Amino acid sequence: MADDIVYNAKEIVKALSEIEPGLKRALVKDSRDAAEEAISAIKSAIPKVNPFESKVRPVTNTRGRLGWGVGKKPDEVKFSFTTKGSRRSAVTALASLKVNSPATVLADTAGKGSGTPRRSVTNSYTWKGQTRTHRVTTQGKSMIRHLRSNRTNNFVYPGVEKSLPRVQAEIKLILEKYAAKVNRKLN
């Protein structure tokens, strides 16, 4: 499960842009094409219908941020290729897939925690000149129960797991190919 770590990605990508404008774009495009298999796998693993709906709670959230399909498509998977560093960790993702729909993320991560809230009250924030906090309720437990019983939680990683090694190897090969180009030009 250990990810491969590239040690000079930033330098390679920088050198690519300097050698020939557009090479960096080509690298990202090639990597994205290689990741297509994993993207499709995640898309097909995401539930096609609103997993939060149930007979007990047939009302659909059509406006809120966490509504299924509100704002973002539930099965939108974005490919990200970034060489930016982090101030917290030395090892960060170079190429990754992101599922950004809040509702999809909520369904996927539901039940992954310990099940015990860390605090009984949320952080305070100012609202209309007042300070507000909220009590942490247990209503999420029934949601988790519902998602578990319908097997509509924890679908992203199990969905993509099979195709991951192949995609990772392909992207690594692509990066090596472009690194070889840089080396040829520099030497």
Next chain:
Amino acid sequence: MSVIVKLLSKFDDSGIKKAKGSFGGLKKTIGAIGIGIGISQITDLLMESAKAASADKKSTELLNTQLVRNANATKTQIKQSDNFIEKLSLQTGVMDDDLRPSMGKLVRVTKDVDKAQELLALSLDASATTGKPLEKVSTAISAAFAGNKTQLVKLFPVLKDSKDLFGDLEKIVGGAAIQQADPFSKFNNSMDILKEKLGAAILPLIEDFVAEITKPGGLIEQVGKFLEDLSNPKSEAGKVFTDIKNAVKDAFGYVKDFFAFFGNGDAVEGFKNIATALIQALPALLALKGIMMLASAGKSIANLAKAIALMTGANAVGDGTIVGGGKGKTGKAPFMSKLIGLPVIGTVAMVLTTSGDTKQMTPEEAARAAIIRKGINPDTGLPYKGAFGAGIFASGKGFQANTNNNITINVQSADPKAVVDAVSKYAKNNGGLPPIFFGKKN
């Protein structure tokens, strides 16, 4: 919030170094202003302040000479210029040592103190906007003032057809330096200026001191004589030096005896024995590192304590099999209780199977372990509550999940990294670790 699936990772510690640099700078500054420091640090601070004041004095005198020679500046103007530089440094976080050369450059071109100050402020804004060094920008501005605007236009192409070069530049960059001033740099600068002021106060004392020690018969001469005495074993100082030498020799003898104790009188053999023992303890240390990696994977310190409790409560079973878990006779895990001050809730089972020779067992231990494997507490003869059932078995590549309590991991030679990888893979596959890992009964 988003779900992220990593495809390829990269190593880049520049961000961390930058973050450390900021904190390092703060620490240095706090150290310099004497928060929670001892006498020796205060002495260091005074000497450092004196040095800073000396450098600052040199740099100020250099600029003041420029002001007098090029702009016929009066004493009042010179004083006002010093205040201006100090104020600008505090506002923008740029060091006064960087500001003065640029000011000197501008005053040589403009021949006017006020105009030079105006252009220096403009240079700082332009430097903050473009990210170019102040020296480069002030050179471009001074060249533009002299009629050569090529360098400035390179920095700001929009000024190519400008009729009022500095007026237009002011419109583009005005106020940027103060706006973008880094709070850390401002703070550090303030402290530097304070240090310089402190140094300026003690600099005359140090100058007097230097004059005193360098005069004929002064400290320097006396120290020289002392060193001469030191090299002569017949003198008093030379005798003390010989005593020190003997004391060091004795100390070495004690160290030799210490190692000889572990090697039946042979110090080299003793050292070898200690080193061997340390090497043998290495796998345990590596296993501990594995636990630390597990804990750092986003789990709380309580979970770390549980992980350690699993390992410390372990009974070895069979050939190279370690079974960890159980409350122990008292119903509490003493180590864990000590660590987090809480009793262990429930019984936790974790099975780590290794293919190497992890531990040899006595027949009694093996029999006891066999009973444990059947899910029975050998001390009470009763089954463990919700602990050992059909487990989740992993054999290198995958897992077969039957229950949420046990994780069996087959890894070669108990490589801690492989254990961590296997557990994290299990967690990703199953949406987390079994609830028992969080101190919960099923």
